[in-house]
Amino acid sequence: MTIYDIAREAGVSASTVSRVINNKAGIKESTRKKVQKLLDEYNYTPDVAARGLVLQASKFIGILIEDIRVSHHTESAYVIEQEMTRQGYTCITFSTGADGKRKAQYIEILEQRRVEGAIFIGSMFGTEAVRRSVEQHLSNIPVVIVNGTLDLPNTYSVLIDEERGTEECVALLTQKGRKQLAYLMDVATPANEKKKRGFHTGMLRSGLESAGHSIYAEVDGATGPRGSVERGRCETAELLKRLPDVDGILCATDMLAIGCVQELKRQGIAVPEQVAVIGVDNTLHGQLCTPSLTTLDNKPGEVSFAAANMLLDVLQGRPVSHKLMLLTEIIQREST
């Protein structure tokens, strides 16, 4: 059913039908009714693509997610989709994986589909490959990067202050009398490096590093894929060899922390009595395991809500700052 079919049936022109559809003024009430009736009868739905061609607006938003199977990425996608749909936009979502080349590929699809804006979610969107691709393919459309920065004219960032959050985790542990702290991370993403800096700052503030009896340990080269529980187990085993007196471990992710707790338990070390463990991400896994995990919540829902609204502000011409920083929250549970 096209606008012409309706027009013919109603004995009017397509323009009139169009005006009824978009309820513009200057249509006689009787014709409006007649046309509307046919519209309903034939269950007419406008071809959004054809309309978009004239109006030069696709009403599409592109969403690139590094791994849709990661729970906080999914949470983000969910929130953004909600907000965008509410505003009449339709989201095109891709799960890109860590690979930069595939990211570039998806960015090209977003260009072809003429998205009006885009949101990137993940830890690996700050790379040069992505930057070039955005510059080349998305140069004139606004892009919001969640937890990252791209440093291009039309890009915006929503960040979560994990550095400060980690610092607060250190404070929490020292406050509970812990003295030998370690930071465990699996891969050097910008986010993980930030947490590392926060850890250092926290140590300094607590006087641990300066007092000479503080310990910082970072374990690399363990087996198991990044972000896996397996990896956490290996790294913890290695850490315990190097630093047997450790009594507090900060892990870069909940998955790592779960592996950490598993290894500690396996070696007969009581959590939290002998060693306290803190994760990051507030995953359901961390909530359900035993002991349940104290974690640094990086608020994926709030962050992506902010990202969605930032993009909508840009699209609707409201003034927007290019950078927004939100705060984390420590969720205390049994592991500390």
Added chain:
Amino acid sequence: MTIYDIAREAGVSASTVSRVINNKAGIKESTRKKVQKLLDEYNYTPDVAARGLVLQASKFIGILIEDIRVSHHTESAYVIEQEMTRQGYTCITFSTGADGKRKAQYIEILEQRRVEGAIFIGSMFGTEAVRRSVEQHLSNIPVVIVNGTLDLPNTYSVLIDEERGTEECVALLTQKGRKQLAYLMDVATPANEKKKRGFHTGMLRSGLESAGHSIYAEVDGATGPRGSVERGRCETAELLKRLPDVDGILCATDMLAIGCVQELKRQGIAVPEQVAVIGVDNTLHGQLCTPSLTTLDNKPGEVSFAAANMLLDVLQGRPVSHKLMLLTEIIQREST
């Protein structure tokens, strides 16, 4: 950059440029080169919507997911997106929630966007509201329902035989000497009802029900939202009151099973020594908790891979049967 801009620049007509883009025959090699060079230079990308208008093909596939935050739904979305993108289609994915009205709403958006096919994932797509909406809005495009049936001309189903799977779970438990079995479910979805039937059949086959000492218990009205761990705890507490001698519990989902195990442990009942527990869904949570959960894997990846290929077969005119049934697999871990 449009096809006309390139044409003017190259001193040829738009038709020629179009033919170069779609590399059709009958273009002199020298002009092809000249045009291609400009195409590259200006980084031209065709407007997919405009092309779609002429070709009457959007190359869009609609995906409706009940809850994108549920891990096996997400896994499904991921697999389908991969396959579709590989074949040149772009997925439009919506997270609909359980509500039938919202599902109908999203189905209308799919119609507006002129999707060429759709895939529905979730347990609540068999309702009358959805049926009507599909009939009205998606009548001429193929729809594949994962784990459900819609009984309309252009619809297809990929099912997983959870009934038989549950039957096998009962067999596994009786084989291990368990005699007092219970089935725990939170909500009467078609899938859960199927598992219930499988449980009954399994009981009959094992001679338990007929021998007079088998037990079937279904607990309703417990607190906690559907699908939550909390709910599993409550239902288990209630179950233990009604049936203190239970020694094997089959749960409709892993979440329920995790709550079940938690409650058993809380009451000092050893898992699996005193009571064996089996979940369904093979979630990461079930894999990580203590004791790790024996579970019925309903193969979301395989099921959705099959669904994607079924839809592609229909779209590309290959012969397709309207129904495909796959088998589950029991993953044995510590809880049995």
Added chain:
DNA sequence: TCAATTATTGCAATCGATTGAATTTCTTAT
């Protein structure tokens, strides 16, 4: 009743592609 307004409606161009048919250009053979 008729011109002057004003309220409705229709015409035709446009968006950015594709494609069958018509036309122009280039070969080749006579």
Added chain:
DNA sequence: ATAAGAAATTCAATCGATTGCAATAATTGA
């Protein structure tokens, strides 16, 4: 050199909408 045939290119219509401007219909006042 020229007609015939093949090769390359262009023309013009089309897809399904929107919208400024022109045209028509209805209303008003004198």
